[in-house]
Every structure is written in structure tokens, then in C-alpha cells.
Amino acid sequence: MLKKRIIPCLDVDRGRVVKGVNFVDLIDAGDPVEQAKIYNSEGADELCFLDITASSDDRETLFEVVKKTAENCFIPLTVGGGVRTIDDISRLLHHGADKVSINTAAVENIDLVAKAAKKYGSSTIVIAVDAKKNGDKSWNIFTHGGRKPTDIDALEYCIEVANLGAGEILLTSMDRDGTKIGFDNELLSTVSSSIDIPVIASGGVGNLEHFVEGVLKGGASALLAASIFHFGEYSIKDVKTYLAEQNIAVRI
Amino acid sequence: MKLVIINYGSGNLHSVNKAFEAVNNNLENPYEIIVTNTPSEILNADKLVLPGVGAFQDCKNAIHKIDGLFESLEQVVIGEKKAFMGICVGMQLLAEKSLEFGECEGFGWIPGEVIKIEAPADYKIPHMGWNEVTFRNHELLNNISQNTDFYFVHSYYFRTQKNENCIATTKYPNPITAAVLKENIYGTQFHPEKSHNNGKQIITNFLEWEPS
Numbered sequence: 193m194l195k196k197r198i199i200p201c202l203d204v205d206r207g208r209v210v211k212g213v214n215f216v217d218l219i220d221a222g223d224p225v226e227q228a229k230i231y232n233s234e235g236a237d238e239l240c241f242l243d244i245t246a247s248s249d250d251r252e253t254l255f256e257v258v259k260k261t262a263e264n265c266f267i268p269l270t271v272g273g274g275v276r277t278i279d280d281i282s283r284l285l286h287h288g289a290d291k292v293s294i295n296t297a298a299v300e301n302i303d304l305v306a307k308a309a310k311k312y313g314s315s316t317i318v319i320a321v322d323a324k325k326n327g328d329k330s331w332n333i334f335t336h337g338g339r340k341p342t343d344i345d346a347l348e349y350c351i352e353v354a355n356l357g358a359g360e361i362l363l364t365s366m367d368r369d370g371t372k373i374g375f376d377n378e379l380l381s382t383v384s385s386s387i388d389i390p391v392i393a394s395g396g397v398g399n400l401e402h403f404v405e406g407v408l409k410g411g412a413s414a415l416l417a418a419s420i421f422h423f424g425e426y427s428i429k430d431v432k433t434y435l436a437e438q439n440i441a442v443r444i
Numbered sequence: 445m446k447l448v449i450i451n452y453g454s455g456n457l458h459s460v461n462k463a464f465e466a467v468n469n470n471l472e473n474p475y476e477i478i479v480t481n482t483p484s485e486i487l488n489a490d491k492l493v494l495p496g497v498g499a500f501q502d503c504k505n506a507i508h509k510i511d512g513l514f515e516s517l518e519q520v521v522i523g524e525k526k527a528f529m530g531i532c533v534g535m536q537l538l539a540e541k542s543l544e545f546g547e548c549e550g551f552g553w554i555p556g557e558v559i560k561i562e563a564p565a566d567y568k569i570p571h572m573g574w575n576e577v578t579f580r581n582h583e584l585l586n587n588i589s590q591n592t593d594f595y596f597v598h599s600y601y602f603r604t605q606k607n608e609n610c611i612a613t614t615k616y617p618n619p620i621t622a623a624v625l626k627e628n629i630y631g632t633q634f635h636p637e638k639s640h641n642n643g644k645q646i647i648t649n650f651l652e653w654e655p656s
Binding site for chain 2: 193194195196197232237262263266267268285286287288290310311312313314315316359360388389390413414443
């Protein structure tokens with residue numbers, strides 16, 4: 193049976209982890225490669241880096257991080273943040289990313305989705321969607337790291353990018369992000385039941401039960417979390433053990 | 445001994461190369477790993493690896509665009525029967541044809557065709573993530589337990605014409621070919637380079653394999 197994936201996400205700024213946990217054995221808690229190695233050995237199913245480096249001059253640091261991670265962690269690595277062109281995608285893949293997640297650039301230039309999927313394969317292209325509720329079963333998407341509102345309907349957008357060849361949707365609830373009150377399962381299930389491609393749940397997870405709900409109520413294929421892992425509240429193993437106890441298939 | 449990883453611009457080339465290097469460094473007699481698309485180097489290979497992600501036709505076209513690449517591969521693999529491993533689309537290319545985006549001819553080294561995964565409506569396509577693999581006993585699967593999880597990403601799969609060429613399967617929920625084998629020609633649908641320690645074991649087995 194296909195397993196539900198647990199994906200820790202690291203925010204990286206100029207090559208350094210922004211919110212890293214002080215793992216006991218960690219030589220350098222700010223080093224994304226060291227953090228990635230720990231998640232890798234703990235049984236993470238994939239890794240995700242979100243580059244929040246503001247200046248494009250400092251982007252080179254990210255490539256080095258991706259390269260070193262790929263040399264040490266033999267699980268899929270998704271990298272997003274500031275991906276705007278085919279050339280950006282190409283450089284990330286060349287440095288060892290397995291998938292690239294695109295957010296703002298896909299909204300501003302929807303052709304990029306089809307072009308990227310055709311060039312590198314659907315499975316390589318993750319479309320990151322930041323969605324905020326604006327009514328009953330209705331969500332709008334935001335761009336620029338959640339700073340800029342749009343009048344684009346989240347569900348319609350997800351259907352469109354899926355049709356254009358996106359391989360996965362990384363769906364973040366802006367209402368839930370950082371709240372620790374659980375995923376927006378209504379958003380997840382609305383999108384997940386309307387498209388064929390996998391949906392990664394993101395935003396709001398605060399305890400083990402939330403992971404279960406993301407699968408059972410949200411219909412997510414994968415569950416992404418940041419702070420719950422970084423601050424050491426739960427390990428990847430804790431999450432997987434709990435999911436397995438609830439009869440959800442995970443890779444142990 | 446030379447292991448050649450074929451470089452035709454495939455997106456997972458770097459990952460494949462790094463995983464093979466990591467495994468190779470632990471071997472008693474490591475290979476010289478060469479990433480290349482030069483026919484003369486391919487002709488000197490003792491073992492070959494063909495990565496691949498993306499669409500079948502794009503991969504095939506990319507290979508044929510490089511002068512003499514396919515011909516040198518054919519000579520080493522079919523003529524001299526050197527050990528060959530295809531990964532993902534690199535494995536699917538071994539088929540006679542693919543039905544992805546219209547019909548497209550493959551290498552035709554293993555009888556069968558590449559067809560769309562048929563699954564109930566509530567099954568997501570692509571088949572993406574870790575799934576259990578069952579297999580027939582073979583040295584290429586040494587030190588792997590039945591039902592071990594490997595990482596898959598694909599929407600099409602290789603339906604071999606002969607059962608004997610399908611040595612491993614996964615279920616989604618119908619059986620899907622996970623690995624093919626015909627004499628010296630081997631391929632995995634899953635990504636050993638992304639399947640953590642069990643993936644490394646698969647690579648080790650290939651590096652140690654001496655097809656008879």
C-alpha cells in the first residue's frame with residue numbers, strides 16, 4: 193500500500209536555518225545540511241527547503257546547501273522559494289533537488305507550469321498554493337509569501353495547474369499557518385477530492401492527532417510540518433508511530 | 445572497472461550519480477564512475493546506468509539527439525552483454541513502445557509496452573511516494589526483505605509481455621511492475637537513489653552483480 197508521507201520543512205535564509213531545533217548531537221543547529229541529515233536518519237519520507245532569502249545576490253548559498261544535502265540524504269528533496277524561471281528550476285535540479293516548488297511565478301505566469309512540467313516531468317514540479325478563506329467553502333490565493341492577495345479562487349487554480357501538468361500541490365492554509373490548531377481539512381478535502389494529483393497538507397499542525405485528521409478528513413497524500421519538528425515537540429518517529437497505531441499506512 | 449552513468453540531460457542525473465558514488469566508496473574494489481554521453485567512453489564501460497525522469501518521448505529524443513549514443517549503448521548492452529540498469533523512465537525505455545502522449549517506440553530490449561496506470565478514481569496519479577515491493581529471489585535483490593518500501597514517482601508503467609521479465613511488483617491497488625530483468629538488462633521503476641538505505645542496497649547489489 194502507498195504510504196502517507198511525512199515531510200519536514202526547513203526555512204532557509206542565506207544558507208542558514210531560520211527556526212532550527214537544538215538537536216543534542218547537532219554540531220551546528222543553523223546548518224540546514226545537519227538538520228536534514230537528522231530528519232533523514234529519523235525516517236522522514238522527503239525533505240523540503242523553503243528559501244526565504246530576500247536578496248537574489250545571496251541565492252548562491254542555497255545551491256551549496258542543496259548540493260551538500262543531496263550528497264548526504266538519499267530521499268527526495270523539494271526546494272522552493274524564489275523560483276521564477278525555467279533556468280531557476282534547472283539550476284536547483286542540477287544541484288541535487290528532486291522537485292522544485294513554484295508559488296508566485298506560477299500565478300503570474302501560468303504558462304511556466306506547463307513549460308516546466310514538459311521539460312522536467314510532472315513529478316518534478318510542485319505547485320505551492322497559499323490559500324485564505326473568504327467565505328463558505330471558498331478560498332483565495334495569496335502570492336509573495338502570503339503578503340499579496342489575489343482574487344483567484346484556490347480550487348479553480350489548483351484544478352488549472354493540475355491540468356497543466358503539475359505533479360503535486362503543496363497546499364498551505366494561511367488561516368492555520370502558525371496557529372497549531374490543525375490543518376484546514378475543509379480546504380484540503382475540497383481540493384484533494386477535485387484533482388487527481390497528490391495534495392500535501394501544510395499549515396496549522398500542532399499535535400499528533402492533527403496529522404491523522406489531515407489524512408482522514410483532509411484526504412492529504414502527504415503531511416508537511418515545520419515548527420512541530422524543529423522545536424522538538426515531536427519527532428518524525430513519534431508521528432509515524434502514532435499514524436500507524438491509527439491504521440494509517442506509513443513507512444516505519 | 446568502469447561504471448558509466450549516461451548523461452543525456454535527465455533531471456535526476458545528479459541524484460543518481462551521488463547515490464552511486466556513496467555506495468561505490470564503500471566497496472572493497474570501487475568502480476571508476478564516469479558520467480558521460482561520449483560514445484567512445486560508453487564503449488569502454490563495464491557497467492551502465494541509464495537514469496530518466498519526465499516524459500518517455502522526451503527522454504528518447506534526448507538520447508537520439510546525441511550522435512552515436514544509442515548505437516554505442518546497443519553495442520555494449522546487446523552486443524557485449526554488459527550489465528545495464530535503467531531507472532524509472534530509463535527502465536521504461538527498454539520496452540518496445542510507450543503509449544504516453546501517443547505511441548512512441550522504445551529500445552525494444554525487453555518485450556512489452558509502457559501504459560497508463562489504471563487505478564480506481566480515489567487513487568492519485570502520479571503514483572507518488574513509498575510503496576511495498578515484492579519480488580522473485582534474485583541476487584539483485586539480496587539483503588532486501590519482501591514488502592520493503594521504495595520510492596516511486598510515475599503515471600505510466602512497464603507491462604512486460606512475459607512474466608519472467610518482471611522480477612518485482614508493487615500494488616496500486618493493481619499490480620505494477622517494479623523491476624524488470626532480461627539476462628544482463630535490469631531496470632527499476634522505483635528510484636533506488638531516493639529510497640534511503642534500501643535503495644543503497646539495491647545499488648550495491650547492482651554493483652556486485654555479474655550477469656552470467
